[in-house]
Structures are given as structure tokens and as C-alpha cells.
Amino acid sequence: MDGSDARGAKRLRLTEALADLVLEEGLDALSLRPAAARLGTSDRMLLYYFGTKAEMLADVLGCVVARFAAHLAGVTRNVRIPPHQMVGFTAELMTSEAGRPYANVWFEIAARAARDDKIFATAAELMAERWNEWIVRSVHFPAGVAPRSAAAMMLAIVNGIILLDSTAPSVAAAARSRVQSAAA
Amino acid sequence: MDGSDARGAKRLRLTEALADLVLEEGLDALSLRPAAARLGTSDRMLLYYFGTKAEMLADVLGCVVARFAAHLAGVTRNVRIPPHQMVGFTAELMTSEAGRPYANVWFEIAARAARDDKIFATAAELMAERWNEWIVRSVHFPAGVAPRSAAAMMLAIVNGIILLDSTAPSVAAAARSRVQSAAA
DNA sequence: GCCGCCTTGTAGCATATGCTACGGCGTGCT
């Protein structure tokens, strides 16, 4: 019984290891031979366990999204964040050392999703959805506002800030200062 | 005189054509042989005029950024947009048929800039900077607000919205509705 | 012991990619 499913177990372990790799080096690190070398195996094995690179990619993306959701959930375990602090809080979270890897792959996934790449599109949608749900759960919205819409707005602002933060830090800093004053 | 600089002129024409290509198909379309085929020449010629692929990339990115700035300027020629409409206006602009190509390459550039890719980093910074300057010029900010910071905040929100729009349309729609009500 | 299956290594293939070497063609200058 364990022997029959050992393959699945190993596939999962490989997926986790590949997710580590992607989170610190980006999607380009998923080339079969280099990636396999990092894990101490061969491209031959990756194909054996995943069948095809596309399937491997799908598994790894799913893993990354799951980890991201778990990461978010872990940060706000039993904690509610006041609405006016959520944007700043999340922006800080995503630009911190722990959050940057997720932000970076998020950008890569989103960029490819924008070209009609189905596998990235589904991953991106899932990731954004999870992210938004997390905001809904972590913020206590005042009565009268639609949580999902308000959360989406916050998510958009956070996304914009971290995107600018990765490209034009001075512009991002200007935007952040604005968030500060708005929150006060 | 014209003969001596014919090379530079042709290089510029190639750059423009490559920019067209990139804007409609993405950065991956810049592989030498496929790109050259699209332009009716050979990879040999691209190397001849640009010297190296890296230089070609730099030229094309510069061209794309310049065109983007020109596009923005053209839309608001002699027009000022009220502050409370700028976010919605720009979001609409970038998700329109004319704007999407710019948004898509913007995401690609930003994603690569986030990994320490210098050439993309400089292009991304320039593009964000130009974008922000355009907002500063196109909006008449009330006295007492720092134009650059306010523009940066708007830019962040727009970025977030179009990013979500390309990945999770339903979330983006929720965010947009929020912008509408805030503007009213 | 032997057979069969799961796992894994070694080679190889077909294609793609950036770049180079070499040579031909035409134009303008002397």
C-alpha cells in the first residue's frame, strides 16, 4: 500500500523542493536539467514522476499558491486588523524578506497570465482569489460596506504599491507616504 | 552623409518594428530568428545592426517606453482631468484595446525587473517615472497636496487594478466598483 | 531461485538560441 503510493509521495516531495527553488530564483529555474541538479537528481526523474513539464509546472504553481495562502493565514492567526491599517500592513508583509519571494513569483505568474497562458491564468486567478479572501477574513469591516469589494480595493492598492516598490522605489515611497496619511 | 548614417536609420526602423512585435506578442517574441522572420530578414541582420541581443533589447525597451509616454501624452493633450476621476480614467485607458499591449509588456518588464535584471530594472523605473510624471501633468491637484505623492498613490491604485484585471477579473471588478463610489 | 515490476542512469534526438566565419554582391572612389 505504501509502496504503491510511494511514487505519489515522492512526487509531492519533489514538488515542495521545486516550489522552494521557484520562490527564491523564479520560474526560469524550472528548466528540467538545472532544476533536477539542484535537487540532486536528473531530468529523467522529473519526467518520470511528473510525466511532462507542463504537469510539473501545474503542480509547482499549485504548491506555491497553497503556501502563499498558508503564509498569509499564519500571519493573522486569530488576529483582526483594523481596516485603515490593512493596506500598510499587507504592503509591509509583502515587501519583507519573507514576503518578497511570493511577490516576485506572483508578478511572474501574472505577467504570463496576461498572455493567454491557461495554466498561469488559472494559477493567478486562484492566488488573487485566495489573497482577497484572506483580507476579507482578517479585517473587520464596518457595517454597510461590502467586504469583498472593500478587500478588493485594498488588494489593488497593495498590489500597486509592491509592484512599484519592485520597479520604481521612489515612486512607491511616495505612494506609501500617502497611505500613511490616509490611514491616520 | 545620409549613406554614412543609413545604418543608424535602419537600426531605428528595426527597433520600431520590433517594438510593434513586442507590444502585440510579448518579450518572448524577441528571439532572434523568429523575430527576424517576422520582419522579413534574418537573425544575421539583427546582430549586424544591434551588435548583440542585449543591445537590441535595450533599444526596443527604450522605444516601448518612449511610445508609452507619447501615447499617454496624446490622450491628454490640452486636457486636465479632475483628481477624483484620474484613477478610473487611467484604469479604463490601460484596459482598453489600445492600452492593453502596454500593460502587458509593463507586467513582463516589471516581473523581470524584480529579479535583479539590470536592463529591465532601468526600463521599468523609467516607465514608472514617466507614468507618474504624466499623472502629475494631467491632473490639477488642489493646493496643499504634494502632486508627486498623490500621483504615485493614483498610479499604485491603477497598477493594482489593471494587474488584477489581467488575472482575477471578478476581483478587479469589485475593486473598480469601489473606485466609482469613492469618486462620487 | 527466478520472474516481474518499480526505479533510475546513460545516450541520444530534435529543436531552439545566441553568435561567428566566410564569402558574395554591389556601390562609390580613384
Place this chain on the structure above:
DNA sequence: AGCACGCCGTAGCATATGCTACAAGGCGGC
């Protein structure tokens, strides 16, 4: 006419990439 130089095509190289073919080793069941 001859010659040099700018332009360009053909081949080729070295490497990378996804994937396949073949075979060897190991392990459990009969």
C-alpha cells in the same frame, strides 16, 4: 578598370531544452 568598403546570405558552432529509448539494478512475490 580596380579596389575597398558596406551590406547581406549560408553554414556552422556550442549550448540549452523537452523528451524518448534502452538497459541495468533492486526488491518483492511465487
